Amino acid sequence: MDTFEYCSTSDYTSPSSAEADSVLEYSEREALPNAAPIDRSLGLLLRYLGAADLCLARTDQLAAALWIAIKFDTPRACVPSRTLMAQATAVPAALLSATEMDILVGLRFDVLNGSMVSRE
Numbered sequence: 001m002d003t004f005e006y007c008s009t010s011d012y013t014s015p016s017s018a019e020a021d022s023v024l025e026y027s028e029r030e031a032l033p034n035a036a037p038i039d040r041s042l043g044l045l046l047r048y049l050g051a052a053d054l055c056l057a058r059t060d061q062l063a064a065a066l067w068i069a070i071k072f073d074t075p076r077a078c079v080p081s082r083t084l085m086a087q088a089t090a091v092p093a094a095l096l097s098a099t100e101m102d103i104l105v106g107l108r109f110d111v112l113n114g115s116m117v118s119r120e
Contacts, residue, residue: 060095061099063085064103067080068104070085082097
């Protein structure tokens with residue numbers, strides 16, 4: 001039987017107020033300039049995964065959803081090619097492209113014009 005040793009709250013030393021202020025100052029000053037695009041990318045990924053039921057998502061669906069998020073919310077110079085994304089995710093490139101198209105159609109993405117539109 002395992003035994004656990006609990007530490008009391010007196011064992012914990014909190015940082016001084018000067019240390020806490022310097023951490024806060026650092027975090028405010030060093031904010032990521034790409035926070036908004038990352039948030040949009042994750043939002044798009046979660047939007048798809050929520051619609052597709054995360055528990056039933058296949059590897060190719062996860063890889064394609066991630067690729068969509070990267071492609072449409074990052075600067076063009078940073079977007080990986082289909083071949084590179086296929087190598088990184090171990091999903092065949094043709095399957096990755098087909099799954100990407102399925103996701104975009106499911107999201108009502110206007111594939112020909114490259115924009116999100118409502119086709120209702």
